[in-house]
Amino acid sequence: MSINWYKYASPASFYFLAGKMIPFFSVAAVIFLVVGLYIGFFVAPTDFQQGEAYRIIFIHVPAAWMSMFLYLVMAFWAGIGLAFNTRLSSMVATAIAPTGAMFTFLALWTGAWWGKPMWGTWWVWxxxxxxxxxxxxxxxxxxxxxxxxxxPRRADKAGAIIALVGVVNIPIIYFSVQWWNTLHQGASVSLTQSPKMATTMLAGMLIMSLAAWMYSIVMVLMRTRVIILERERHTAWVAELKGATR
Amino acid sequence: MLIWVIRRDLLLAMRRQADVLTTLFFFVIVVSLFPLGIGPEMNILRIMAPGVVWVAALLASMLSLGRMFSNDYLDGTLEQILLSPTSLSVLVLGKMFAHWLITGVPLVLMAPVLGIQYDLPSSALIVLALSLLIGTPILSLIGGIGAALTLGLRGGGVLVSLLVLPLYIPVLIFGAGAVEASTAGLGVDAHFSLLGAFLLVSLVLAPWATAASLRVSME
Incomplete structure (x- = not known):
């Protein structure tokens, strides 16, 4: 059986496909979240060095992973939208950005909360x-x-260019910052020398990552649906949809 | 055509010298404000000097980005440039080079004088000027992308800073790092090599990305 992918590249059919996919991914997100939090709070043992405060990694690490991963996904779809002029790809890229920014902020915020009891400071460079x-x-x-x-078309393309420029720059920025850090002085605290993790901790973290992943998919689909409706509001099928709900 | 674009932009800048001087004086004022905010303690100022001068150079270069394309956009020259049979990337490179000659070179020349205010040793002053000489063209090149993307937008000036400043970070790190290494008595070769590498990479990619951005903005 071959699937006609081009069919779902049309915003109108993707709108309905996304509508069908959202409940599935929402349920998956909730299940992973509940299981992950249960493991995180009740199953995983207390860390003998960090006490209970280490449990923030169950949010922090998945958030940090998603923040980086979502930027790549966003740039990928923006690039596809720019190269093949597919409207839907650009809409998805636009829909990913707020979730990615939210996870980045969450990673920084939970990192600060973890840093205060562990390192004694909210922020280190x-x-x-x-x-x-x-x-x-x-x-x-x-x-x-x-x-x-x-x-919107100009916004899509301009956003795609800046996202791709960002992707080229991310490795450069990352290594610059790392070298800059070692140039000045070694960080007094290091994340890299953490003790080996218990299996339950790792399992909790991975399940929470899956929850974050599912949550991102749900949010992106929902936001894409809204963007589709907003941009296609003058088309016949949206008018039909409006008539049906009225 | 490349020479023609550079000469034209330089001529325009000479006819409007106030714009060029504004950028330079902005640079001087920002650098001079830091001792007033921090205090005249020379030992602290000497440590801060590379970072302060470099951040001020970043801001000064960024503030003048709006002029790279906006006047041509308003009077329709940019549309003619887009229609020209010569490669747009080449013409854009010319405009970037002119931007650097107008805003970057004065900063390079002025920086040692400001370094003296911060009591930098003379060897560090030379390194400061050299690092700016290699670094400021990168600022013009990367900045061109931001300037092209924000062409004709509301609040373009503030927006361009959000787009461009994060991309300037590597240049800042290694530009200021070179001066710090020199005052610490370490070699500066590594820093200059990396700055040179950034310059070459942005020389290849930035005009191309800027040309694509201009096409998007002018549709």
């Missing part, structure tokens, strides 16, 4: 923290550029 902060700036730049442009 560690290479990872700094590059995560810069990632947040890149997300904000992408979103504010798109928000400033009224014409």
């Amino acid at each position: 560690d290479a990872r923290l700094t590059s995560e902060l810069i990632l947040l700036f890149l997300y904000i730049g992408f979103m504010s550029l798109q928000a400033a442009i009224d014409d």
